[in-house]
Amino acid sequence: MSQKQIDIARSKSLANGFNIDFIKSDIKDLDLKQKFDVVTAGFVFSYAPICTELKDYLRVAYNHLKTDGRLFSVVCNPLNPLRESGVLYRVSLADGSPLKNGSKLCCEFFDRDGKFLCYDYKFFWDRTSIEDSAIKTGFNRLFWIDIKNRETSTDDVPKLKSTNAIFYARK
Numbered sequence: 507m508s509q510k511q512i513d514i515a516r517s518k519s520l521a522n523g524f525n526i527d528f529i530k531s532d533i534k535d536l537d538l539k540q541k542f543d544v545v546t547a548g549f550v551f552s553y554a555p556i557c558t559e560l561k562d563y564l565r566v567a568y569n570h571l572k573t574d575g576r577l578f579s580v581v582c583n584p585l586n587p588l589r590e591s592g593v594l595y596r597v598s599l600a601d602g603s604p605l606k607n608g609s610k611l612c613c614e615f616f617d618r619d620g621k622f623l624c625y626d627y628k629f630f631w632d633r634t635s636i637e638d639s640a641i642k643t644g645f646n647r648l649f650w651i652d653i654k655n656r657e658t659s660t661d662d663v664p665k666l667k668s669t670n671a672i673f674y675a676r677k
């Protein structure tokens with residue numbers, strides 16, 4: 507994320523009455539010298555390209571939590587990340603090899619009329635690898651919460667079947 511994006515986020519937040527601290531850093535290097543009740547990580551773990559980095563992300567979360575603090579994260583499709591349909595987004599294997607932990611995924615995004623918008627790359631980590639990394643980091647109570655799929659479509663959001671899940675862990 508660029509400094510310009512951070513500056514835009516800060517000015518939009520202030521314009522909407524939120525005084526939020528925005529910090530530009532690689533997660534792995536983050537040390538705020540402060541501990542919190544809750545750390546959130548929405549759709550972040552899938553950016554770790556190798557398992558040691560996944561552990562780094564969890565270590566940084568752990569180090570910023572008070573005793574009994576909670577990590578609340580949303581994980582991209584830890585059961586079945588591949589998605590053929592081009593409705594809103596499509597996920598395919600970037601290098602064509604079979605799906606395994608650490609597989610590079612190409613995620614393409616489309617508007618509701620099917621127009622291609624942009625793409626990025628993510629990496630597949632299943633539930634077991636995230637749990638193992640969290641336990642090795644020191645988290646001791648782990649929970650998965652399934653996100654219920656939308657039952658109907660609306661004008662803006664078509665009905666999607668997703669296996670995104672919430673991973674919740676306590677220090």
Ligand SMILES: C[S@@+](CC[C@H](N)C(=O)[O-])C[C@H]1O[C@@H](n2cnc3c(N)ncnc32)[C@H](O)[C@@H]1O
Binds near residue numbers: 507547548553
């Ligand atoms: C899919 S976005 C989700 C953002 C937000 N949590 C949300 O739900 O809207 C994930 C973000 O994590 C950032 N990210 C991934 N790995 C990172 C790292 N090692 N250091 C800093 N940012 C990282 C990406 O640049 C991206 O902006």
